[in-house]
Amino acid sequence: MTPDVVQVTPLTDYCLEAVFENGERRWFDMKPFLSYPAFSALTEKNLFMKAHAAHGTVTWNDEIDLSPDTLYLRGRSL
Template structure:
């Protein structure tokens, strides 16, 4: 089975991401366990984590820093749509 593409990302507190996928699913994903890896240490710089955006079907911060959609989908915690709805 192919992992669906990321269609939207929102940054949350404590280095968490709320990721929406093309199949309609949403996952809450913590970047905390990854921040000690050299590839992701730059995300701890002030303001850097908030630059998360969708690029080529996954979450990226820059040309050098991105996260596999497989990891986001498989390791992310599934969330219901109620969690993501904004109050008027």
């Protein structure tokens, strides 16, 4: 089972640094996802920089979130 996200830091280059409940840290590049309709609003830098951890996921607002599975499995270990 994938661990939950407990902390996330949005980076200015549309990447995320996430800390998971098991203590692992991962780096994730969001740029390839920004062309998907579900994430296209995140091209607005001010919105992207509002990323935060909530309920084990990364979320930006009530409509946009990122599965911890995607972040954990596709992210690069730090």
